[in-house]
Amino acid sequence: MSTAPDLTQTTAPAVTTPGFDDVLAAAARIAPHAHCTPVLRSRSLDALAGCELHFKAEHLQRVGAFKFRGACNAVWSLAEADAARGVVTHSSGNHGAALALAARTRGIPCHVVVPDNAVAAKVAAIGAYGATLHYCAPTIAAREAACAKVQAETGAELVHPYTDPRVIAGQGTAALELLGRDGGFDALVTPLGGGGLLGGSAITAAAMSAGTRVFGAEPTGAADAFQSLQRGERVTELVPDTICDGLRGLLGAPNFALLRQHRVEVLLADDAATMQALQLFWQRTKQLIEPSSAIALAAVLGNRERFAGQRVGVILSGGNVDLEALGKWFARG
Amino acid sequence: MSTAPDLTQTTAPAVTTPGFDDVLAAAARIAPHAHCTPVLRSRSLDALAGCELHFKAEHLQRVGAFKFRGACNAVWSLAEADAARGVVTHSSGNHGAALALAARTRGIPCHVVVPDNAVAAKVAAIGAYGATLHYCAPTIAAREAACAKVQAETGAELVHPYTDPRVIAGQGTAALELLGRDGGFDALVTPLGGGGLLGGSAITAAAMSAGTRVFGAEPTGAADAFQSLQRGERVTELVPDTICDGLRGLLGAPNFALLRQHRVEVLLADDAATMQALQLFWQRTKQLIEPSSAIALAAVLGNRERFAGQRVGVILSGGNVDLEALGKWFARG
Numbered sequence: 001m002s003t004a005p006d007l008t009q010t011t012a013p014a015v016t017t018p019g020f021d022d023v024l025a026a027a028a029r030i031a032p033h034a035h036c037t038p039v040l041r042s043r044s045l046d047a048l049a050g051c052e053l054h055f056k057a058e059h060l061q062r063v064g065a066f067k068f069r070g071a072c073n074a075v076w077s078l079a080e081a082d083a084a085r086g087v088v089t090h091s092s093g094n095h096g097a098a099l100a101l102a103a104r105t106r107g108i109p110c111h112v113v114v115p116d117n118a119v120a121a122k123v124a125a126i127g128a129y130g131a132t133l134h135y136c137a138p139t140i141a142a143r144e145a146a147c148a149k150v151q152a153e154t155g156a157e158l159v160h161p162y163t164d165p166r167v168i169a170g171q172g173t174a175a176l177e178l179l180g181r182d183g184g185f186d187a188l189v190t191p192l193g194g195g196g197l198l199g200g201s202a203i204t205a206a207a208m209s210a211g212t213r214v215f216g217a218e219p220t221g222a223a224d225a226f227q228s229l230q231r232g233e234r235v236t237e238l239v240p241d242t243i244c245d246g247l248r249g250l251l252g253a254p255n256f257a258l259l260r261q262h263r264v265e266v267l268l269a270d271d272a273a274t275m276q277a278l279q280l281f282w283q284r285t286k287q288l289i290e291p292s293s294a295i296a297l298a299a300v301l302g303n304r305e306r307f308a309g310q311r312v313g314v315i316l317s318g319g320n321v322d323l324e325a326l327g328k329w330f331a332r333g
Numbered sequence: 334m335s336t337a338p339d340l341t342q343t344t345a346p347a348v349t350t351p352g353f354d355d356v357l358a359a360a361a362r363i364a365p366h367a368h369c370t371p372v373l374r375s376r377s378l379d380a381l382a383g384c385e386l387h388f389k390a391e392h393l394q395r396v397g398a399f400k401f402r403g404a405c406n407a408v409w410s411l412a413e414a415d416a417a418r419g420v421v422t423h424s425s426g427n428h429g430a431a432l433a434l435a436a437r438t439r440g441i442p443c444h445v446v447v448p449d450n451a452v453a454a455k456v457a458a459i460g461a462y463g464a465t466l467h468y469c470a471p472t473i474a475a476r477e478a479a480c481a482k483v484q485a486e487t488g489a490e491l492v493h494p495y496t497d498p499r500v501i502a503g504q505g506t507a508a509l510e511l512l513g514r515d516g517g518f519d520a521l522v523t524p525l526g527g528g529g530l531l532g533g534s535a536i537t538a539a540a541m542s543a544g545t546r547v548f549g550a551e552p553t554g555a556a557d558a559f560q561s562l563q564r565g566e567r568v569t570e571l572v573p574d575t576i577c578d579g580l581r582g583l584l585g586a587p588n589f590a591l592l593r594q595h596r597v598e599v600l601l602a603d604d605a606a607t608m609q610a611l612q613l614f615w616q617r618t619k620q621l622i623e624p625s626s627a628i629a630l631a632a633v634l635g636n637r638e639r640f641a642g643q644r645v646g647v648i649l650s651g652g653n654v655d656l657e658a659l660g661k662w663f664a665r666g
Contacts, residue, residue: 064619286397286652287619288621327664330663
């Protein structure tokens, strides 16, 4: 792990980003707990895209998302005494569920702060993995206060969903498996929300396969990373509006540093293109991926000339679909 | 193949039903063309159901449904000269697509009669597999007239979706693979529409595993088979009303004979139970099955006491979901 200067603002504090060594250590650490997910191929999708697509199937990962990798690495990175005090995070989505299950694999407490307007089914899932739930008002201030209170009372370690270097390193293990198994990729495309998966993937690709260009697929309605790279400073005021519920987080500071360092390019896709890609993928493979995964395929299909004839790795981030939201979309016909 | 008396009506003509030899011949015939689909397990679904579930994944079959097995067997059963004149059927659903692809594997013409109010996407899929489409008015009379006209003009062989003995024998190969691979099942559950899959499965189970009870899962809103077995005669006047679009066909005469011969039991599930089972299966496995598949799981979950602690084979018939219809269901929340 190295402390790199934050390239965004000269006055900002330095950010800590993990290195490839950390990804390799994470792979060893999580191996007893995480699935090595399969890589899927589809002749008909290759024909439609005009390139050779290799899909890393993280919807088949535990808790249905790659998030288990980072959470598991964070949990198993802790010294014994620290681990005993448990972990805490704020997330009503996949990271909350992932941290809860990761904590359970080590037999330590997990606290998850959730806004009191969170989707009941998602909160129930986090509870089912054994986490202690802490409700708070749906504001950032209330959320941070609730986290601080849990930390003060229990000594639990905070595990941020995507800026934590242990989390970023853990997410990099999906690309490690993909590049290590198939190799020779011209391009690697991952969904882009807070930048944990993309940051970790960029570290891995740079170390293993320097000729592989790395792309993030970001919703047009949550294009803060795209704008951040254009402006050269991190955009933090954007209000996301997208059906990709896993990609509404704003790019983190270390994530931004990694994207710049590894010259990652951001491709935008609007929700209509993402949902078209999702339907296409569902139809052709019968695999249930969520919109936040489908956006990576949408980005390839929307930029055919960039990928023509190439060997392209695509990380499908998860399969935890919000059926009510999707239903409303499909019911429009 | 044996010509058995029709047990339903003393005045009815004899019906032709296939035997286990026909299933074995079908397996050899379709092996170069059909997938041997995987069998899926889920610890969390086993825990919920209170039994050991082995899911035969026909949603991963070619054209996304078991229907390819029967269609392929029919196409490859034809003598060379007959085959050259092609095949014809009336089906805007999975059987139409399956017959089209099966015909393409042999390089022969395929004609599909579709009602002019059929879902455009489904018709387009059949066309994409290379079939010649013949539109007709959406009545049984118009459909049969259109089929007869194609037969008269081309000499094409009619392949009925579920009463054709070659089709029934082909559908029996899914159970053949499942019972041959895992064995020792207490029960085998398949969806029940016209009775092609269930009839073929019953033949296979009776020959391979006499101790395995065979169940059909039928929608409460299309319970003609349930009523037929109760009354001892085939109910033909029922108007189906169910979200299971693959199970709206009425039980065929040879299918009825097979169900009675093999003492098959019918379990009913209403659409609400089926859609709950579908959501559960989607959530836990990330595999996209259609309602007509999920009903088999719904039947097990709705009759826990019947299957408690048992080893249960479940045939998932397909994964061709009608997203607009499902969207309307999910959007209700």
